[in-house]
Structure formats: structure tokens, C-alpha cells
Amino acid sequence: MKKTMIIICLLVFSAVTSSCWNLKEPNQLAIVIGGGLDLSQDGQLEVSSQIAVPAALGGENNGPSKKRSFVVVNATGKNFMDAGQNLQMQLSRTLFYAHRQTILVGQRIAEQGVAGQGFLKYLDMIVRNPKSEMRSVIWIVKGGTAKDILATEPTFDALISTTLYSVQMALGMKPYYYREFLCESLPKGGAVLLPAISTNSSKKKFIYSGAAILDKEHELHLIGFLNPEESYYANWIKGRQKTLTVTTSESQKEGNISLRVKSPKRHIRVEKDAQGMHVHIQLHGFGNIVENNTSLDPSEAQDLGAIQKKLSQEAERDVVKLIQKAQKQYKVDILGLGELVHQKYPHEWKSLQKNWNDTFSKMTITAEVHLRYHDPGQTNASM
Amino acid sequence: MPTPSNEGIPSQENSARTVSSNLKENEQTLISIFEHCSDVVFRRLTLHNDAKLLLVYIDGMIDKDFVQSSILKPLIYEGVPQGLGALDSLAQMCDQEFVAALQTKRVTSFEEAADHILKGSVAFLADGETSILLADVAQFETRSIEEPSTEASLRGTRESFTEHLRTNTTMLRRIIVTPDLKMETFQIGKLTKTDVVLAYIRGLASDNLLEEVRSRIETIDIQGVLESGYIEEYIEDTNYSPFPQMMSTERADVVSAGLMEGRIAVFVNGSPIVLIVPMTFWDGLQAPDDYYERFLYVTMNRWIRYLFALFSILFPSIYIALTTYHPEMMPPKLMMSITGLREQSPFPTVIEVFLMEFMFEGLREAGIRLPQQIGPLVSIVGALVIGQAAVQAGIISAPIVIVVSAAGISSFVIPRYRFGYPLRMLRFPLLILSGVFGLFGVALGLILIMIHLIHLTPLGTPYLQPIAPTKKSKLKDVFWRRPRKGTS
Numbered sequence: 019m020k021k022t023m024i025i026i027c028l029l030v031f032s033a034v035t036s037s038c039w040n041l042k043e044p045n046q047l048a049i050v051i052g053g054g055l056d057l058s059q060d061g062q063l064e065v066s067s068q069i070a071v072p073a074a075l076g077g078e079n080n081g082p083s084k085k086r087s088f089v090v091v092n093a094t095g096k097n098f099m100d101a102g103q104n105l106q107m108q109l110s111r112t113l114f115y116a117h118r119q120t121i122l123v124g125q126r127i128a129e130q131g132v133a134g135q136g137f138l139k140y141l142d143m144i145v146r147n148p149k150s151e152m153r154s155v156i157w158i159v160k161g162g163t164a165k166d167i168l169a170t171e172p173t174f175d176a177l178i179s180t181t182l183y184s185v186q187m188a189l190g191m192k193p194y195y196y197r198e199f200l201c202e203s204l205p206k207g208g209a210v211l212l213p214a215i216s217t218n219s220s221k222k223k224f225i226y227s228g229a230a231i232l233d234k235e236h237e238l239h240l241i242g243f244l245n246p247e248e249s250y251y252a253n254w255i256k257g258r259q260k261t262l263t264v265t266t267s268e269s270q271k272e273g274n275i276s277l278r279v280k281s282p283k284r285h286i287r288v289e290k291d292a293q294g295m296h297v298h299i300q301l302h303g304f305g306n307i308v309e310n311n312t313s314l315d316p317s318e319a320q321d322l323g324a325i326q327k328k329l330s331q332e333a334e335r336d337v338v339k340l341i342q343k344a345q346k347q348y349k350v351d352i353l354g355l356g357e358l359v360h361q362k363y364p365h366e367w368k369s370l371q372k373n374w375n376d377t378f379s380k381m382t383i384t385a386e387v388h389l390r391y392h393d394p395g396q397t398n399a400s401m
Numbered sequence: 402m403p404t405p406s407n408e409g410i411p412s413q414e415n416s417a418r419t420v421s422s423n424l425k426e427n428e429q430t431l432i433s434i435f436e437h438c439s440d441v442v443f444r445r446l447t448l449h450n451d452a453k454l455l456l457v458y459i460d461g462m463i464d465k466d467f468v469q470s471s472i473l474k475p476l477i478y479e480g481v482p483q484g485l486g487a488l489d490s491l492a493q494m495c496d497q498e499f500v501a502a503l504q505t506k507r508v509t510s511f512e513e514a515a516d517h518i519l520k521g522s523v524a525f526l527a528d529g530e531t532s533i534l535l536a537d538v539a540q541f542e543t544r545s546i547e548e549p550s551t552e553a554s555l556r557g558t559r560e561s562f563t564e565h566l567r568t569n570t571t572m573l574r575r576i577i578v579t580p581d582l583k584m585e586t587f588q589i590g591k592l593t594k595t596d597v598v599l600a601y602i603r604g605l606a607s608d609n610l611l612e613e614v615r616s617r618i619e620t621i622d623i624q625g626v627l628e629s630g631y632i633e634e635y636i637e638d639t640n641y642s643p644f645p646q647m648m649s650t651e652r653a654d655v656v657s658a659g660l661m662e663g664r665i666a667v668f669v670n671g672s673p674i675v676l677i678v679p680m681t682f683w684d685g686l687q688a689p690d691d692y693y694e695r696f697l698y699v700t701m702n703r704w705i706r707y708l709f710a711l712f713s714i715l716f717p718s719i720y721i722a723l724t725t726y727h728p729e730m731m732p733p734k735l736m737m738s739i740t741g742l743r744e745q746s747p748f749p750t751v752i753e754v755f756l757m758e759f760m761f762e763g764l765r766e767a768g769i770r771l772p773q774q775i776g777p778l779v780s781i782v783g784a785l786v787i788g789q790a791a792v793q794a795g796i797i798s799a800p801i802v803i804v805v806s807a808a809g810i811s812s813f814v815i816p817r818y819r820f821g822y823p824l825r826m827l828r829f830p831l832l833i834l835s836g837v838f839g840l841f842g843v844a845l846g847l848i849l850i851m852i853h854l855i856h857l858t859p860l861g862t863p864y865l866q867p868i869a870p871t872k873k874s875k876l877k878d879v880f881w882r883r884p885r886k887g888t889s
Contacts, residue, residue: 030833030837033837033838040726040839041725041749041751041839042725042726042728043724043725043743043750044724044725044728044736044739044740044743044750045740045743045744045746047728047740049728049733049736049737049740051737070737072737072738072740072741072743072744073741073744074741075737075740075741114728116728116729117733117736117737119733149729151729
């Protein structure tokens with residue numbers, strides 16, 4: 019008993035006296051809350067880090083503090099950590115990546131990669147480094163650089179990096195985390211849809227700007243964007259949308275109707291016959307009518323049928339347009355159909371996966387949308 | 402209070418003598434026994450027929466009114482009382498214990514006589530009688546029964562034990578009305594000759610346990626017993642454990658409940674605290690009104706206690722481990738605010754927590770020792786100087802004050818205040834471990850504590866029973882307090 023106690027004490031004290039411990043006070047750390055990847059002017063990898071200034075965040079904030087709550091530092095380097103090393107030179111505290119909330123990728127580096135290679139290889143550090151956060155949300159910056167976004171002032175919070183995932187939530191989507199990006203980008207075939215963000219004209223605020231298409235068969239190079247509305251439908255097909263508002267197109271005579279879809283459902287059927295693959299996409303949505311500027315009265319069965327039919331038709335038209343865009347314009351599978359084929363026809367998939375985008379663009383894809391209402395709202399006919 | 406060494410009990414020489422028939426001689430012996438005892442009164446009486454009587458008692462320990470009216474008055478005015486047969490002499494009266502008192506006794510040794518006199522008996526010595534008649538007329542000032550001060554409860558009896566052993570055992574007798582309630586008396590302490598009563602219910606308390614406790618009490622060889630803690634130290638299995646191995650209570654209902662569960666209570670004269678053996682870990686977290694209140698509410702309360710007990714022992718060390726070793730495990734916003742608040746503090750987190758823990762324990766100790774009039778002062782100084790001022794001056798960071806006071810307060814949630822001691826004590830080794838090894842150290846410390854707890858089997862009962870070893874039938878009183886109706 020005594021011996022064990024002495025041994026334990028000796029061990030503890032030897033650890034302390036030889037300063038063999040990895041204790042780090044929180045105020046010895048520079049907490050990176052957002053990271054950005056850009057291509058510098060001379061074609062090098064440029065890493066920007068948004069670093070929190072805790073003195074301005076915590077503590078007794080009586081009135082607005084004069085200190086800014088964050089700094090953005092940039093450095094170029096051969097890879098992520100090399101750039102990080104160069105970032106460290108500008109800071110008096112150790113960089114700490116475990117609280118990184120957001121990863122932003124600039125449009126140029128996403129399109130061109132570094133020295134012809136996709137930017138994905140630089141993201142290895144995020145998985146490999148144990149001190150690195152995998153639950154960061156990842157965004158592509160449309161028409162700008164990551165550091166521009168990092169420097170914008172968010173409206174509500176002190177730091178923009180901690181707010182970006184709530185932008186997606188507010189728009190009714192599931193936040194897109196890095197680990198999901200990882201899961202989606204590793205299987206072959208198709209494309210990855212990443213959320214896109216851009217600065218507004220004054221460069222002071224950010225704005226959600228749809229989705230970015232990264233071609234998996236082309237080293238994840240950025241090949242184009244979907245506009246916000248298209249991205250909602252694409253997310254619906256991929257099962258990432260939790261709510262969305264469908265509005266019929268404006269027409270002078272009839273007016274328009276908005277339906278807030280609460281629980282969008284999807285049902286995708288993959289069939290194979292002599293002519294090849296068929297995909298049939300069925301989208302079901304239930305929701306409340308939240309705005310009605312037409313003369314139709316939802317409390318009457320006839321009008322209601324007309325409303326539902328109109329809404330469904332318009333949504334169907336948009337979905338078909340989106341599919342056309344993917345098949346004809348970008349020629350990549352942005353809807354994640356490859357994974358469904360993989361599940362249903364695992365043998366065929368082995369030969370299909372190498373050239374999946376090609377197969378996809380030639381495939382017959384049909385779509386139907388059924389929108390129904392739960393609640394006509396608190397009044398009958400339009401006021 | 403130190404106990405004097407166990408040597409040389411004085412006046413043994415005289416007390417070993419036996420009573421002779423000569424009153425003068427006996428008186429001399431008693432006077433020499435009670436030499437320099439100014440409170441011992443020798444009252445010499447000569448009655449009608451020249452019979453000489455000597456009364457010896459201690460002033461202040463006997464019921465004066467009773468002695469005067471029921472013993473002295475008849476003797477002096479009416480002479481030797483006449484009972485069934487004629488009593489010719491005082492010696493005969495003493496021989497037949499013919500004194501109007503409830504408890505009388507005849508002894509022949511001075512030692513025994515002196516013992517009884519010291520405990521409040523009147524000794525009657527008559528000429529020509531070779532024994533001393535003792536009448537128990539003890540009456541002295543005692544504290545009245547008050548509300549329990551350390552075991553307050555919202556529901557349940559308001560009576561708590563007093564220092565007077567008889568009062569305490571009476572309270573028990575009034576609750577448990579059965580001749581199976583046994584009370585065995587032992588006298589412990591060479592100088593204090595303290596009555597120690599072992600109370601149990603025959604048929605419920607196991608014989609092995611009883612025999613073990615009995616033998617442990619019998620082997621106690623000590624100069625004096627001032628409190629039941631003296632006895633506790635002798636009965637408990639090991640003194641080297643931070644955890645109490647027997648319950649101590651000042652409530653008669655708790656003792657009764659213990660006895661009815663087959664436990665054994667140890668009453669000690671002069672102490673309002675009664676010991677109940679054996680105790681388990683979970684007893685420390687149960688309050689008497691758990692059984693008086695409605696069971697749903699009680700179950701919630703129990704879980705609150707379990708969580709707070711864990712909180713009280715772990716919170717400061719987990720805080721250190723998380724902030725200094727594993728900052729990635731905290732939510733980012735929390736991490737940011739803690740860092741912001743720590744920005745100005747000059748000491749490392751470990752030192753800060755240690756400082757504040759010491760201050761807290763100091764305040765706690767001061768709170769007990771201070772005279773009541775100064776009590777509020779401590780709380781003001783404590784709150785202002787140690788809390789607010791230290792933070793504003795930037796010496797201590799605000800989260801530390803929250804952590805230490807939250808952990809400190811949560812240790813007072815525990816209904817048995819003695820069970821809070823180990824939790825507060827073990828906080829310090831855990832602090833060191835977490836300061837040196839982070840969460841790994843905390844885990845190590847917890848494992849060591851668990852090993853100790855599992856190792857602990859006070860009086861043969863595993864301390865963690867019924868969880869480890871698992872006794873399914875008894876779990877109903879740990880995870881929840883099962884309602885009594887319909888269950889045995």
C-alpha cells in the first residue's frame with residue numbers, strides 16, 4: 019500500500035518537475051475558427067485563417083467593445099500545414115485548429131486547382147491531423163476569394179465562421195459538413211454539390227448563392243454553379259432539404275400562390291431494360307398555403323385541385339429543367355443517382371462507375387412532382 | 402482533545418477495600434477516596450435510638466427535593482420505617498433496601514460504591530452494617546430535546562437526540578414497541594466510565610454482525626469517551642479511508658429505520674450522535690424524508706443528489722482537463738468565452754483552481770467556527786473579496802469562481818453532511834492528477850477511488866452494495882424509491 023502510494027507520487031512529481039506535460043492554457047492558443055483556401059496571384063496555395071480574439075468576445079463587455087472580435091491572417095505555402103507554419107510567424111500564440119467551424123474554398127482554386135491538381139488533396143490535413151475539426155461546414159466562394167468572406171461582418175454574431183451553418187439551416191437545408199463532403203467525394207462517378215456563398219456588391223455582407231458543382235471524374239474541379247432555386251430542388255432530390263417554399267410563376271392576370279412545403283419526400287426508381295437505364299424521380303411535398311394572390315379559393319374543392327395542379331406542374335417544370343441542365347449543360351450527375359444505381363445494380367456499377375457522367379447525360383430521366391396542401395391558411399379566397 | 406495517558410489511576414488503594422461494620426472506619430475510607438472533592442457531601446445523622454447514619458452524595462447530581470421529602474424527613478421525624486416486619490435498626494433497613502426510591506442496590510466494595518455515588522446515587526452507611534445501600538436519585542441539568550440541527554428535513558419528526566443516554570434510548574423505545582428491541586450496555590473508558598448501548602432488534606440483526614460489533618466494543622481500551630466518534634474509530638474497519646463507514650445520526654427515526662433493516666445502533670452517553678452500522682455508499686446519499694415524501698418526487702431528488710455528488714467531486718478537475726488539455730472537447734462558443742475571461746489572469750488554471758478551493762474550504766471552516774454574531778461578516782467578506790473583487794482585479798478569472806463555488810455548493814446537497822467530506826477531500830488529488838495528466842489523470846483518479854470503494858467492506862458488508870455486488874432485490878431503493886404499497 020505504502021509502496022504503491024510512493025510510486026504514484028513519484029510518477030506524478032516526475033511528470034511535473036520534468037515539465038513533461040502538454041498542458042496549454044487557453045490563452046496560449048490562437049483559436050482558428052474559420053479557414054480559407056485561395057489561389058494567390060502567382061499561382062500558389064494561399065491559406066487564410068480567421069482567428070478569434072477572445073478578449074473582445076468574452077469578459078465584461080459593457081457596451082460595444084472597441085476591439086475587433088477576430089483577425090484574418092493569410093500566408094502562402096506549399097501545402098496547408100506549410101502555409102499554417104507561415105501563418106504562425108505572424109502570431110504570438112499557437113495555432114489551434116480544433117475549433118475550426120468553416121472551411122471556405124475560393125472560386126479560382128476550386129476551378130483551376132494548384133498546378134493543375136484539384137484542391138482536394140490539400141484537404142487531407144483536415145482528416146489526418148487529430149487536432150483538426152472534421153465538423154466544419156464547407157463552402158465554395160462564388161466569384162470571390164475565401165478571405166473576402168472571412169473578412170465580412172456578420173449581422174448577428176461576432177464571428178462569421180460560426181454562423182455559416184445556420185445560414186443553411188435557415189434556408190431549410192441540412193448543413194453540409196466536411197465529413198459529408200469526404201463521404202461524397204470518395205466514391206467514383208458523378209459530382210459533388212457544395213453550397214456556394216458570395217459577397218454582396220459592397221463586399222461587407224455575404225449572400226447564399228446556390229450550389230457549386232465539383233466534378234468527381236475531373237479531380238473535383240469546379241465546373242459550374244446552380245442558382246439558389248435550382249439548389250433547393252437538387253437538395254430535395256438528394257434528400258437534404260427539410261423545408262422550401264414553392265411559388266408559381268408570376269402572371270399578370272392570374273397572380274401567384276406560395277406553398278411552404280414542410281416535409282419534402284422523394285422516391286427515385288432505377289430500372290434497367292434493353293434500352294439501358296431509366297430513372298424516375300417522384301417528389302412529394304405537403305405544406306401550407308402561405309400566400310395566395312389569385313382569385314382561386316382553396317376552400318373549394320375545384321379551386322384547390324387547380325391550385326395543387328398548378329403548383330405541381332410548375333415545380334415539375336423546374337425539376338425537369340434542372341435535370342436537363344445537369345444532363346445537357348454540365349453533363350455530370352449532380353443528383354447522386356450514381357449511388358442509387360450502385361446500390362441496385364452493384365455488378366453493373368463496376369463497369370459504369372468509370373464513365374458514369376457520360377452514362378448519366380444520356381440516360382432517360384423522368385420526373386414528377388406532387389404538391390399537396392395541409393392547410394389553406396387562415397382565410398379562404400384571396401383578400 | 403488529547404486523552405491523558407493510560408497510567409496510574411489514583412485512589413485505587415482505598416477503593417479496593419471492602420466495607421467493614423465500623424461506620425467511623427468506613428467514613429474515613431470514603432473521605433480518603435473523595436479527598437479534595439469539594440462537591441461530595443457527607444451528611445451524618447443520629448436517629449432516635451442513637452443509631453448513626455451517614456449519607457454520601459454529590460451535590461448537584463441528585464434530586465434534592467426527593468431525598469429531603471421521601472428519605473430524610475421520614476427517617477428523622479418518624480424513625481426507622483416499619484415495613485412488613487418490624488425493623489429494629491438502620492442496619493436492618495439497609496439490609497432490606499427499605500428506602501423509598503425506585504432503584505436501590507447493596508454493595509460491599511468501596512469501588513462500586515464510589516462509582517455509583519459519582520453517577521448520582523445517595524449512599525447510606527449505617528453503623529454495624531457491612532454493606533452500603535445505594536439509592537439512585539440522580540437528577541442533573543440536561544438539554545431539552547430540540548430540532549435536529551445537522552439533519553434538517555421538511556417532513557418527519559422534529560425530535561433529535563440529546564446528550565442524555567436515557568432520553569435517547571427512551572425515544573427509540575417509544576418508536577419501536579417490542580421486547581425484541583434489545584439494548585446491551587457496556588462501560589467504556591477508565592476515567593469516563595461512559596455507558597455505551599448496543600441497540601438492535603433480535604431476529605433482524607444478524608448474529609455474526611452482532612458478535613463482531615460486540616467483540617470490537619469489548620476490546621476498546623481507552624481512558625475516556627467524550628463522543629461517539631471515539632467508539633466509531635474503534636469499530637470501523639480501517640481508519641485510512643476518506644469515506645465514513647458508519648452512519649451517524651441525531652434522529653430517532655433514522656435509528657429506528659436502521660434497526661428495522663437489521664442494522665445495529667450504538668448509543669454513547671454524552672453524545673447526541675448515534676452510530677448505525679453497517680453503512681453503504683448509497684446510505685450517504687439518502688435523506689430521512691426520502692421515505693416520507695411521495696416516491697416520484699423522491700426519485701427525482703435522489704438523482705439530483707447522485708449527479709451533484711459526481712459534480713462536486715469532478716467538476717473542478719474536469720474543468721482543468723478540458724480547458725488546458727482538451728480545449729477541442731468544449732463547444733467553440735464556450736471555449737471562446739472562457740478564453741476571453743481568462744485573458745487577464747496571471748496564474749495557470751490549475752493554480753487558480755487550487756487557490757480558490759483553498760479559500761472555499763477556509764470559508765467553510767470559518768463558517769463553522771465563528772461565533773454567530775460574526776457569521777454574516779464572513780459571508781460578506783467571502784462573497785465580495787474572494788468572489789467579485791478577485792475577479793475584477795484580474796487575479797482570478799470568473800469561470801474559476803463559478804466552478805469552485807458550484808462544486809462547493811453541490812457537495813452540500815448531500816443529506817449526510819459527513820458524506821460530503823470525502824467528496825471535498827478527494828477533489829484535491831483529482832485536481833493534481835488532472836493538472837498533470839488531463840482527462841487521463843481524472844480517469845486514473847476515478848479508477849483508484851473505485852478500487853478503494855470496492856475494496857471497502859465495513860463489517861463484512863460491501864460498501865457499494867447493492868450495485869456491486871449486485872443485489873437485484875435491493876436495487877429498488879437505489880435507483881428509485883419504490884412505493885411501499887403492494888411490496889414487502
